[in-house]
Amino acid sequence: MSWLDQVAWNPEGLVPAVAQDAASGEVLMVAWMNRDSLARTVETGEATYWSRSRKALWKKGETSGHVQRVREVRLDCDGDTLVLQVESVGGVACHTGRRRCFFNLLEGDGGTRRWVATDPVLEAPTGDG
Amino acid sequence: MSWLDQVAWNPEGLVPAVAQDAASGEVLMVAWMNRDSLARTVETGEATYWSRSRKALWKKGETSGHVQRVREVRLDCDGDTLVLQVESVGGVACHTGRRRCFFNLLEGDGGTRRWVATDPVLEAPTGDG
Numbered sequence: 066m067s068w069l070d071q072v073a074w075n076p077e078g079l080v081p082a083v084a085q086d087a088a089s090g091e092v093l094m095v096a097w098m099n100r101d102s103l104a105r106t107v108e109t110g111e112a113t114y115w116s117r118s119r120k121a122l123w124k125k126g127e128t129s130g131h132v133q134r135v136r137e138v139r140l141d142c143d144g145d146t147l148v149l150q151v152e153s154v155g156g157v158a159c160h161t162g163r164r165r166c167f168f169n170l171l172e173g174d175g176g177t178r179r180w181v182a183t184d185p186v187l188e189a190p191t192g193d194g
Numbered sequence: 195m196s197w198l199d200q201v202a203w204n205p206e207g208l209v210p211a212v213a214q215d216a217a218s219g220e221v222l223m224v225a226w227m228n229r230d231s232l233a234r235t236v237e238t239g240e241a242t243y244w245s246r247s248r249k250a251l252w253k254k255g256e257t258s259g260h261v262q263r264v265r266e267v268r269l270d271c272d273g274d275t276l277v278l279q280v281e282s283v284g285g286v287a288c289h290t291g292r293r294r295c296f297f298n299l300l301e302g303d304g305g306t307r308r309w310v311a312t313d314p315v316l317e318a319p320t321g322d323g
Contacts, residue, residue, distance in 0.1 A: 068300065068307045081210050081275075083221055090219030092212055095275040107300065107307070140309055141295040142288050146210075146224040148296045159271050166270040167277045171197065171236065178197045178236070180269055 069100055073144035079115060080145050084158065086165075087136045087150040093158035094166040096123075098147060103138075110135055112151060129191045131155040162186040198229055202273035208244060209274050213287065215294075216265045216279040222287035223295040225252075227276060232267075239264055241280060258320045260284040291315040 072080060079097045086093055096114040098106070102122055105113040112133035116123040126132035137150035159166040168184035201209060208226045215222055225243040227235070231251055234242040241262035245252040255261035266279035288295040297313035 068309055071309060081224060083212055083224065085219075085221060090214075092214060092221065092277045095210060095212065095270065138300040139296040140298040140300070141224065142290050142292075142297065143295075144298075146295075148221045161271050163271075166272075166275075167268040168271065169269040169273075171267040171269070180197055180200055 069104060071144060072100070072103065072140060072147075074100065075145065079117070080147055082112075082114065082147040082149055084112060084133055084149050084151050084153075086153055086158075088152070091165050092167055093133075093151070093153055093164070096125075103147070106135055106149075107138060112149060126154065129155075129157070131157050133158070157187055160191055162188045162190045198233060200273060201229070201232065201269060201276075203229065204274065208246070209276055211241075211243065211276040211278055213241060213262055213278050213280050213282075215282055215287075217281070220294055221296055222262075222280070222282055222293070225254075232276070235264055235278070236267060241278060255283065258284075258286070260286050262287070286316050289320055291317040291319045 078099045081095055082098045083095050084093045097117055099115045102113045102115045112125045112135055114123045132154045133151035135149050135151050139148045163184045163186055168182050169180040170183045172181045173179055207228045210224055211227045212224050213222045226246055228244040231242045231244045241254045241264055243252045261283045262280035264278050264280050268277045292313045292315055297311050298309040299312045301310045302308055
């Protein structure tokens with residue numbers, strides 16, 4: 066059985082993939098992979114995801130240049146989620162021009178709870194991320 | 195609009211939640227949350243997920259004691275994924291008795307690629323994780 070067959074793809078043939086900065090440990094983004102995107106990611110050493118909205122392979126950084134060089138790929142206990150250790154070239158993983166997609170921090174208590182953007186925009190937003 | 199309404203719940207009312215060890219930065223597990231589980235997590239300060247297999251709220255560590263004390267909750271750019279910074283009480287987040295669920299590392303090249311379990315089992319497996 067191929068290592069690709071050991072992944073527990075969901076009914077749409079996808080699994081979530083967490084991209085973590087190999088240097089800082091920050092979680093940069095979570096995207097989806099299908100079998101083909103995972104195979105390409107491993108063969109090329111650069112992250113390729115599956116865009117659910119465009120229904121197409123999505124080579125990270127193809128237009129922005131912010132590719133993700135993959136240092137390590139891990140699969141979880143039930144085989145349905147991946148974690149990639151990546152080098153985030155250019156230091157911008159989010160299409161909003163921020164370092165990471167998880168820039169909204171939950172702050173406050175009770176009725177004052179709100180999401181607050183904590184990270185600066187480092188460059189002009191792109192469609193690509 | 196409530197902070198809970200700003201989450202882009204999927205058609206099943208769920209979003210993936212990445213639990214990251216607040217001390218080590220390790221990604222411990224990825225599970226699902228619905229609106230109620232996220233509200234409880236924030237109110238109680240301990241992670242409660244949604245079990246898709248049991249179709250029920252799943253208070254992490256309820257039977258094992260390995261609760262996750264939540265230090266921070268973040269939402270991504272398009273609002274459909276959460277990252278929690280947690281203290282993993284007891285140091286075991288995986289139902290297999292390991293520190294984290296992502297113990298399968300992809301090793302080898304070409305035809306020799308395979309998933310290799312890299313992390314030791316620290317205690318007897320539980321159903322609860």
